[in-house]
Amino acid sequence: MFAVAVAALLVAMAMAVTRALLGPTAYDRVLALNNMGTKTVVLIAALGFLSGRPDFLDLALVYALINFIGTVAVLKYIEYGDLGAAKRADGGTDA
Numbered sequence: 157m158f159a160v161a162v163a164a165l166l167v168a169m170a171m172a173v174t175r176a177l178l179g180p181t182a183y184d185r186v187l188a189l190n191n192m193g194t195k196t197v198v199l200i201a202a203l204g205f206l207s208g209r210p211d212f213l214d215l216a217l218v219y220a221l222i223n224f225i226g227t228v229a230v231l232k233y234i235e236y237g238d239l240g241a242a243k244r245a246d247g248g249t250d251a
């Protein structure tokens with residue numbers, strides 16, 4: 157049963173890669189890459205369960221944190237053009 161789940165995850169990951177390559181906007185591409193990262197976390201956990209190695213769950217958690225931080229950083233860079241820019245209360249950015 158887990159082998160079927162892994163196969164379905166691989167198909168979904170292929171669809172996410174397609175969206176990342178074809179996405180009309182940068183936000184669509186980032187969302188597709190974040191989606192693929194989330195599916196990779198589930199895939200690592202499923203493969204760890206299939207192989208009987210629960211230490212893969214630790215790797216999956218670390219990968220999930222890296223995926224989240226990377227997504228936030230990329231979206232901030234797309235929005236402001238700088239990772240160090242702070243948004244002001246009046247809607248502008250500090251320059």
